[in-house]
Amino acid sequence: MEPSESRSTSALASYSAEELSPLEQDVLDEYERLAENMKKLASLLDNMAGKPTAEILDGLRQLERKTSLVFTLLKASVYSIVLQQEIYSRDQEGGEE
Numbered sequence: 443m444e445p446s447e448s449r450s451t452s453a454l455a456s457y458s459a460e461e462l463s464p465l466e467q468d469v470l471d472e473y474e475r476l477a478e479n480m481k482k483l484a485s486l487l488d489n490m491a492g493k494p495t496a497e498i499l500d501g502l503r504q505l506e507r508k509t510s511l512v513f514t515l516l517k518a519s520v521y522s523i524v525l526q527q528e529i530y531s532r533d534q535e536g537g538e539e
Contacts (some may be wrong), residue, residue, distance in 0.1 A: 460468070490498050 490501055
């Protein structure tokens with residue numbers, strides 16, 4: 443852990459649960475998970491850097507497929523939400539008439 447990380451961690455630890463709203467605590471928890479995932483990613487990338495090129499390309503292809511799937515699912519979710527909002531708005535307008 444770098445010195446700046448330990449300072450920020452100790453600064454966050456000094457806040458009591460009473461001083462943070464549930465939303466603030468959730469955000470801090472998510473940032474903590476993100477930081478851990480970034481550390482894991484950095485470690486995996488470091489390991490991959492020492493492997494032959496073919497293995498790196500295979501790993502990147504697999505990562506690209508997974509990323510593409512996640513992006514597609516995200517777009518579908520956003521589209522679904524927008525579509526539901528439009529239907530809800532039309533229902534509200536129809537009810538007012």
